[in-house]
Amino acid sequence: MFGSLLIAASFGIASAQFDCKNTVMNDCTFPGVDTNVHADDIAVCAELCDIAALEGKCDLYTFDSNVDLNCAFYVLDETVPEFQAKCGTIAFPVVNECVFYDETCEITDDCPACTACGTGTCGGYMDSQCEMTGEIIDYFSLIPSYDVCKRLCAIAPGSNFMTWNRETEKCDCYDSGERECSMKIVAQVTDVAECSS
Template identity: 40%
Template sequence: MQWAFIFIVGLTVVTGQQECKNAVFNACVLPEPYTAVNENDIAACAAICSVYAATGSCSMYSFEANDGIGENCKIYDMQTSIPDFQAACNEVGLPVHDECIFYDDECTVTNLCPTCTACGTGTCGGYMQMDCEFQGLIMERHPGIPFDTCQLLCRIERATYIHYYRESNDCYCMASDKRACKKQVVQYGTDINTCSDASKVSSANEEWIEDPSSGVPPPKKIA
């Protein structure tokens, strides 16, 4: 099916918490950690980041459940902004909303996005899940389309979740947000109690249990 759109461009700055939750960023390049320690949970890792943030040495931290083995809490003194960091990630996963979601401090209103939410600095966009396996059924695949068009089509198709590849512009409309993620990455200052979804995070030793095939070829795993 061919789609034709007329763009009306405007600029809006909208931030939200519920709209910015439940996001996945895969195939990202994390900087070298400033330091790394072993912690039992993400709350303890957040507390470690707060200590280093007092001296300007923690802007972001990552936590990976590993049954108490290894340095699973990493502290990053990252100079790049969170929106710029997220923009360099190849894979994005997010729920389908009535408005378009952009992981930036500003978003642009068009015919495709009559309302939009900017999940930038100071929002739940600062909480990210990484190293995720998407396990929901694929309702439809739309190759070679922009991110905002992907959100529109998945909304029209009443999908629940979006899996998008930035390099190839491939859009997957998913029937559910079912996934298992190994890593949580958080901007310093983000409220993990408000923004995190621990039910989607697995330990490093768990195996993925995938849904039956929908008949649509799944996206390729990117190392």
């Protein structure tokens, strides 16, 4: 039986194999928009968010290529990992380690290697409103968590990327992480220049 992993406050060994910026968070629940403006590109949106953050008006922003007012600022009443944990669809590469969207991660018998995708990484840089374009290698139904989905996809031959839907509990294993996305979700403290390259 697959064990569930808990986000813990103890320190673990972070592995460089998992790229924290290679994640998809679809169907997220946002608080009300604090500010909505047009920005020429995501770098300008990041600068505007940094300015708004000085007044406590931007913890997280989105850059949406499908609308004119493409840069939206949000003030969170929760941490970025708590925000991410509520997104409806989570997708990332299939790696042989545990991934925590927090500052630290815990090494356990079920989790001998881990990556903490916290503030100092690109864990605050997420693709969103994405359509996966890779081929589905395998799929599973009634999967209770993304961790179990990741473990199943890890043993599916040819699988390199996975998606897990919280509502339907469907797990899809893909041959690649190829996707088309129209939105970026970015935590204000994230280095967008480093993470978008």
